[in-house]
Amino acid sequence: MIALLIANSLALASLLIMLASGLALIYGLRDVINFGHGAIYMLGAYLGYTVSLVGGFWLALIVVPILLALLGIAFEYLALRPLQGRSHIEVALVTLGLGIILGQIIIFFYGGVARSVDAPQILSGSVTVLNLSYPVYRIFLIIMGLGSCALLALWLRYTSSGLYVRAVSQDPSVARMMGINADRLSLLVTSLSTAFAGVAGVLAGPYLSIDPGMDVTMIVNCLIIVVIGGTGSIGGAIVAALLFGFMQVAGSVFLPNIAALVPYILLMIVLLVAPRGIGRGRVLN
Amino acid sequence: MLKIENLSVSYGSVRALSDVDLEVLGDGILHGVIGPNGAGKSTLLDAVCGRRRPVAGTVHYRNEDITRRSVAWRRRQGMARSFQRTSVFQDLTVHEQLHLVAQHLGDNRLDDVIEVMDLAGYLHQKAGRIAYGVQRRVDVALALIGRPHLLLLDEPGAGLSAAETLHLFEHLRDLVRERKIAAVVVEHDVDAVFACCGKVTVLDLGRHLATGTPQQIRADHRVVAAYLGTAA
Amino acid sequence: MGGSSLRVPLTLVAVAIVFVVGAVAPTRFAGDFVLRLANEGLLLGMLALSVAFLMNQAGLVALGAASIYGGSGLLFAIAMNDWNLTPVWALCAAFLIIVVYATVLGALIVRTNPLAFMMLTLAAGEMISHAVMLEALRDYTGGADGLVVSFKGTVFGMEAADFASPARFWVVMWVAAWLSGLALWAVGRSRLGAILRAVRENEERMRFSGFDTYLPRLIAYVLVNIVAAVAGLLHVLNAGFVSPESLGISVSTNSLVAALMGGIAGSVGPLLGGVIFSFAQDEFGARGLTQLLTGIAIVVFIVVFPRGVVGGLSSMAWLRKLGFGGRRETS
Numbered sequence: 001m002i003a004l005l006i007a008n009s010l011a012l013a014s015l016l017i018m019l020a021s022g023l024a025l026i027y028g029l030r031d032v033i034n035f036g037h038g039a040i041y042m043l044g045a046y047l048g049y050t051v052s053l054v055g056g057f058w059l060a061l062i063v064v065p066i067l068l069a070l071l072g073i074a075f076e077y078l079a080l081r082p083l084q085g086r087s088h089i090e091v092a093l094v095t096l097g098l099g100i101i102l103g104q105i106i107i108f109f110y111g112g113v114a115r116s117v118d119a120p121q122i123l124s125g126s127v128t129v130l131n132l133s134y135p136v137y138r139i140f141l142i143i144m145g146l147g148s149c150a151l152l153a154l155w156l157r158y159t160s161s162g163l164y165v166r167a168v169s170q171d172p173s174v175a176r177m178m179g180i181n182a183d184r185l186s187l188l189v190t191s192l193s194t195a196f197a198g199v200a201g202v203l204a205g206p207y208l209s210i211d212p213g214m215d216v217t218m219i220v221n222c223l224i225i226v227v228i229g230g231t232g233s234i235g236g237a238i239v240a241a242l243l244f245g246f247m248q249v250a251g252s253v254f255l256p257n258i259a260a261l262v263p264y265i266l267l268m269i270v271l272l273v274a275p276r277g278i279g280r281g282r283v284l285n
Numbered sequence: 286m287l288k289i290e291n292l293s294v295s296y297g298s299v300r301a302l303s304d305v306d307l308e309v310l311g312d313g314i315l316h317g318v319i320g321p322n323g324a325g326k327s328t329l330l331d332a333v334c335g336r337r338r339p340v341a342g343t344v345h346y347r348n349e350d351i352t353r354r355s356v357a358w359r360r361r362q363g364m365a366r367s368f369q370r371t372s373v374f375q376d377l378t379v380h381e382q383l384h385l386v387a388q389h390l391g392d393n394r395l396d397d398v399i400e401v402m403d404l405a406g407y408l409h410q411k412a413g414r415i416a417y418g419v420q421r422r423v424d425v426a427l428a429l430i431g432r433p434h435l436l437l438l439d440e441p442g443a444g445l446s447a448a449e450t451l452h453l454f455e456h457l458r459d460l461v462r463e464r465k466i467a468a469v470v471v472e473h474d475v476d477a478v479f480a481c482c483g484k485v486t487v488l489d490l491g492r493h494l495a496t497g498t499p500q501q502i503r504a505d506h507r508v509v510a511a512y513l514g515t516a517a
Numbered sequence: 518m519g520g521s522s523l524r525v526p527l528t529l530v531a532v533a534i535v536f537v538v539g540a541v542a543p544t545r546f547a548g549d550f551v552l553r554l555a556n557e558g559l560l561l562g563m564l565a566l567s568v569a570f571l572m573n574q575a576g577l578v579a580l581g582a583a584s585i586y587g588g589s590g591l592l593f594a595i596a597m598n599d600w601n602l603t604p605v606w607a608l609c610a611a612f613l614i615i616v617v618y619a620t621v622l623g624a625l626i627v628r629t630n631p632l633a634f635m636m637l638t639l640a641a642g643e644m645i646s647h648a649v650m651l652e653a654l655r656d657y658t659g660g661a662d663g664l665v666v667s668f669k670g671t672v673f674g675m676e677a678a679d680f681a682s683p684a685r686f687w688v689v690m691w692v693a694a695w696l697s698g699l700a701l702w703a704v705g706r707s708r709l710g711a712i713l714r715a716v717r718e719n720e721e722r723m724r725f726s727g728f729d730t731y732l733p734r735l736i737a738y739v740l741v742n743i744v745a746a747v748a749g750l751l752h753v754l755n756a757g758f759v760s761p762e763s764l765g766i767s768v769s770t771n772s773l774v775a776a777l778m779g780g781i782a783g784s785v786g787p788l789l790g791g792v793i794f795s796f797a798q799d800e801f802g803a804r805g806l807t808q809l810l811t812g813i814a815i816v817v818f819i820v821v822f823p824r825g826v827v828g829g830l831s832s833m834a835w836l837r838k839l840g841f842g843g844r845r846e847t848s
Contacts, residue, residue, distance in 0.1 A: 033632055035639075083820070088632055089578055090819050093773075096580075097819070100770065100812030108809075216766055220643045223636040231633055257653040264644035271625045271637070334725070360727035372725075374718040385711055386726040427726060 003132060005249055011138040011207070013245030014145020017238050018200040019218060020225040021152060022193030024237040027226070028169030029182065029189050030080060032091045036099030038219025039106070040194050044068055044201020045210045046106050049115050052205065057120040060205075065198035072194030076187050103215050112212050117205030137206055144203060148196065149238060156234070165189060169234075224263055228270045230277030240277075286311035286467040287333065287435055292342035294325070294332050301328040302491045304342070311434060311467040314483030315458050318471045321512055324488040326471040327369060330437050333469070334366045335359050346435065361390065365428040366437035369471075371420045371444075375413030379404055379423055382412065383430060390431030401460055402426040418445055422453075429460075436461070436468040442477060450474050454481040479503065487511065540691045544684040552683035554795050556755060559694045562779075562791025563748035564772035567741035569781035570701045574710055575737050576717035577627070578635045581642030582772045585745040587764030588645055589615040590753035594664040595657055604668040612746055619742035620735070627734040639766070646764040663760035666753060680754040693751055697744045698784035704740065713737055767808060771798075774811050777818040 023037050034040075044064050051060035079098065083091045118124070119137040126133045156162040164180045204210070225244050229236030244263060251262030270277065287309040294302040302325040309316050318326050331337040333344055335356040343352045346364060354362075374382045383404075387395045399405055402422045407415050412423055425441055441457065442450030454470075458481040461468045472478050478485060479499040487494040487502060489511040495502060502508055543552060564582045571577045589611050596607035626637040649658045658664065668677050679685045704710055716723045716730045723730050753759050762768070771794060779790025798807050 031632075033636060086819075089576070089635065092632060092635060093578065094816050094819050096770070097812045097815030100808060100815070102812075104809040104812060216643070220640050224640050227629075227633055227636055227640075231630075258651065260647040260651060261644065264640065264647075267637075267640060268625060271629075275625075275628055336721075336725075356724045357727050357729055360725055366725055368722075368725075372719060372722045374715050374722065376718050377715060381711070382715065385715055388708075390727055427722065431727070 003130070004134070005253065006246070007134060007138065007142070009242070009246040009249040010145070011141045011245075012248060013242045014141050014149075015200050015204055015207070016221060016225055016241040016245055017145055017149050018196045018203075020222045020229070020237040020241050021149070021234050022196040023222050023226050024229070024231075024234045025165070025189045026186075026193050027231060028234065029165065029186050030091075031088050032080065032095065033088075033223070033226070033231075034099075034193075035092055035096035035219060036102060037095075037193075037197060037222060038215035038217070039099035039102040040068060040071065040197040041201045041204070041218050042210075042212075042215040043071070043102060043106055044198035045204050045214060046110050046115070046201075047198070048202035048205050049110075049117050049210055052117050052202075057117070057123075057202075057206075060202050061199070064202050065195040068198030068201075069191040069195040072191035073187065075194065076190040080186065080190065081183065099215065099219070103212070107212050110212075114209045114211035116209060119206035123206075141203055141207060144199070148199065152234070161185065161188060221263065224267045228267060228277055233277070236277060286347065287469070288345040289329075289333065290343050290345070292329075292332055292344065293340050294328050294337055295340050300491055301325045302332065302339075302488075305329065305488070305491075305493045307486060307493065307496070309435070309467050309469055311465065313462045313465040314468075315454075315461050315481055316467070316469045317478035317482030317485045318469060318488060319473075319475055319478055319485060320488035320494070323490065325491040326488055327439055328491075329488065330366060330439050330469070330471055334364060334437055360431075363431065363434035364437070365431070365433035365435070367425045367428040367439060367441060369440040369443050371417070371424050373412040373420055373423045373427065376411060378409050378411050379415070380408040382423070383426060386427060386430045392431045394432075395430065398426050398429045401429065401456070418449055421445060425453075425457075432464070434466055436466060436470075438468065438470040440472055441470065442472055442474045447474065447476070450477045451480060454478075457481070536695060540688050544687055549683045552687050554799055555792060556683060556686055556690050558792030558795030559690045559788060560748050560752050560755075560791070561772055561775050561794055562788035563694060563697055563751075564745055564768070565775035565779060565787035565791045565794075566697060566701060566784060567744040567748075568772050569776035569779070569787040570705065570744075571737060571741050572776065573781040574705055574713040574717065575734055577631055577734070577738075578773070579638045579738075579741070580635060580766070580769050580773070581638035581645075582745050583764050583766065583768035584642040584645035585615055585619060585742045586749040586752065586768060587649075587759065587761075588618070589746040589749035590759040590763060591649065591658060591664065593750055593753050594659075594666040594759050597666050597668055598664065599657060604670055604672045607668075608672065608750055611750060615746045615749075616739065616743060619746075620739050623735050623738035623742075627738050628731055639769075642764075642766060642769055646761065646766070649761055649764055658761075659759075661761055663758060665758050667757055672754065677754075677757065681757060686755050690751065690755075693747060694788050697747065698788055701740070701744065702784040704737075709733060709736065767811070770811050770815070771807075774814045774818075778814065 019037060019041055023034060026032055026034050047064045047067060048060040051063050055063075079094060080091070083094060123137045123140050126135050127139065128134075156166055164185055167178065168180060168182060168185065204214075208214070221244065225237055225240045228243070229238070229240035244266065247262050247266050248259070252259040255262065287307075289305060289307040292302055292305045293300065305325075307329075318329060320326050328337065332339045335351075335354060339352065343350055345351065346359070346362070351359060351362075377385075383395055383398065387393070399408070402425060404419070404422060404426060407419055407423075412420060415423075421441065421444065425438065428436060428438070438457070441453055445453065454477045457468065457470065470478070470482065479502075482499065484496065485499055485502045486496040487505075487508050494507055494511060495505050497505070543555065547555070564586055568579055568582055571579055592611035592614050593607050596602045596610045597604065600607070600610070602610060622641055626634055626641070629637060648654065650660055651658075652660075670676075672680075673689075675685065675689070680689070712723070712728060712733045716728070716733060720730050749763075752763065772791070775790035775794040776787045777790070778793055779786035779788065781787065797810070801807055801810055
């Protein structure tokens with residue numbers, strides 16, 4: 001029972017980590033919260049649906065992140081850079097508007113109905129581990145989630161661009177003095193962030209349903225995670241995503257009546273106890 | 286007036302101040318704090334005025350332990366500070382912001398402050414639109430409102446020329462002497478400090494190195510070594 | 518001097534004439550359909566007013582207006598249907614509960630930074646719309662079906678049929694919009710307004726000037742939510758029905774757009790923005806374009822007005838670009 005609970009929460013947390021860490025990355029670098037992140041994830045899911053129909057799930061898992069990385073590049077050049085001198089709130093509002101536009105375009109093309117994607121043959125069905133039967137796809141999801149999490153950590157830890165990202169996230173003025181090219185870094189981080197959203201979108205297909213409300217649901221979940229994790233803290237976001245996933249899953253088992261509210265209750269408690277979140281993010285004003 | 290004992294402040298795992306003791310009297314002389322980069326000068330002011338909570342030690346102000354009091358409380362009790370990075374209300378006119386604070390602190394002698402800081406010509410301009418040097422004076426003026434007992438000035442000369450800095454310091458020296466209040470001024474410009482401060486404290490690497498008259502400090506070989514150490 | 522002292526009464530007279538004519542003329546000359554749109558427009562305008570006030574005075578963007586608007590209406594319906602209160606008591610109960618909710622929520626979130634505040638209002642709004650759809654509360658809230666409210670007796674001397682009549686309701690709406698507009702305008706010009714703007718400009722300096730910066734923002738937050746709650750109650754009295762859509766995020770974004778459209782710097786702008794939005798929605802809504810245009814409007818209004826619609830905030834960034842402030846960065 002407990003093992004199942006943990007496995008399920010890890011599966012959910014995997015998706016959340018990919019999305020929330022993408023949000024935290026952009027925030028750390030540019031002080032921008034991308035309210036359109038949910039819509040980008042939704043685009044990833046719908047594109048994943050289309051590409052899966054044509055060329056199968058595996059192709060989607062490769063093609064969609066690339067397409068979304070390109071979208072991220074466009075986002076960087078057309079939105080983030082021209083708005084660099086504007087207040088963070090205004091940029092956040094622009095991303096909110098762009099997210100609404102993107103969501104509506106998706107709905108225009110795909111209609112308002114929910115879609116579903118089948119997991120590929122090799123990932124369908126269940127496997128029995130320690131007398132517990134568990135869906136293979138969820139195991140795959142966990143591997144993907146933890147794997148990308150590990151890759152992200154390795155990148156941040158051991159590469160020079162990762163070091164720069166950490167430096168800028170901690171103190172933009174120091175980074176400027178070190179002569180770090182924030183623009184180039186931001187291009188990398190933004191496209192990485194949208195590509196991650198693409199992976200998450202494709203992976204969500206066989207696991208959750210693809211529907212027109214998924215963008216709002218997901219961005220709200222991610223915002224909760226980012227706030228709980230301490231805005232801008234990537235480590236905090238990962239821990240918060242795990243916590244969030246666990247609370248969500250445990251809530252649906254033990255408190256089915258109010259499961260939908262559990263994340264919000266968690267948020268309110270964290271706000272009450274530690275208004276700056278659990279991570280050591282850069283608190284700005 | 287102000288008594289600091291065993292004060293320690295940390296940023297994460299970095300210790301910015303360790304075991305600093307300092308006493309500042311309300312005797313109308315300017316108390317300068319100098320030290321090489323990273324000596325903990327600004328951190329000291331932050332800890333005294335409540336911007337940063339110390340990990341150890343106490344701050345006594347007018348014979349009361351105020352280590353855990355809020356920033357706003359300290360200001361209402363007459364402890365005022367100015368900022369190294371000019372901190373004014375950019376979108377408010379000079380008069381609007383001075384008036385707002387004066388009203389709040391019950392100070393009806395705003396004209397004094399305006400005269401001392403020579404701001405009469407800028408009252409109806411937005412603070413964001415006036416020259417940087419004048420903005421610095423607005424910053425100090427905000428701290429002077431309410432007849433504070435203790436002034437904490439964080440690099441009032443930052444961004445000003447050497448001549449402007451000296452001029453500002455002379456102004457401050459006279460003001461502090463006239464009002465018989467206590468004032469701690471952190472400053473990069475050592476010449477201005479030696480010229481105008483009656484007492485000088487030197488910090489180095491977060492530790493208290495020496496306190497004395499400008500003559501004593503100038504003759505102190507440890508101080509020379511500390512400054513040379515960072516220059517090398 | 519003589520000219521200006523004469524001009525003040527003249528302005529007052531002009532405003533009074535606009536007020537009276539505006540209350541009466543539309544009910545004579547406009548058809549029910551137009552009046553209905555205008556009523557909806559002023560309702561949205563009141564929400565826009567609350568969003569704009571917080572943006573302009575406190576530099577805070579709230580994305581949760583809908584939960585107060587829909588929530589107060591829903592509470593009124595519940596108080597009528599389930600608690601068997603008289604209409605007036607039901608109004609009071611709904612109003613009180615929503616104000617308590619706004620105060621508790623505000624106490625938690627106004628101490629965060631403006632960006633986190635924006636995220637948290639969005640999350641709180643979603644929390645309420647999820648709560649309403651909970652299976653366990655379905656008997657109360659009506660779930661996805663919403664609730665029908667019909668009351669007997671009178672409120673402010675009006676019966677249910679009067680509220681439902683577009684012409685009668687217009688007068689109520691007109692007066693409510695004026696009152697809330699005037700109230701927020703007066704607060705903006707008061708000392709509280711001055712403190713809020715100064716906190717928006719430089720929160721830390723305000724604390725270092727001896728001000729409590731938390732309470733003023735909390736008061737402002739509760740105040741704008743009172744306006745939103747009044748709008749929600751008027752809405753339910755007029756419509757006789759609360760739908761879960763009135764709690765949805767699109768109501769919040771619509772009021773944001775209405776505020777941006779009318780301009781956030783006064784009381785007239787947001788109210789006007791609400792009316793414009795309402796008529797525009799009628800024009801484009803049929804083609805399912807409302808949400809798309811809402812998104813475009815947000816982007817356009819912020820990008821096209823580089824001096825910043827969110828007062829003050831962007832002017833600081835603009836100044837920093839020109840090289841003021843922040844000469845030396847470390848010590």
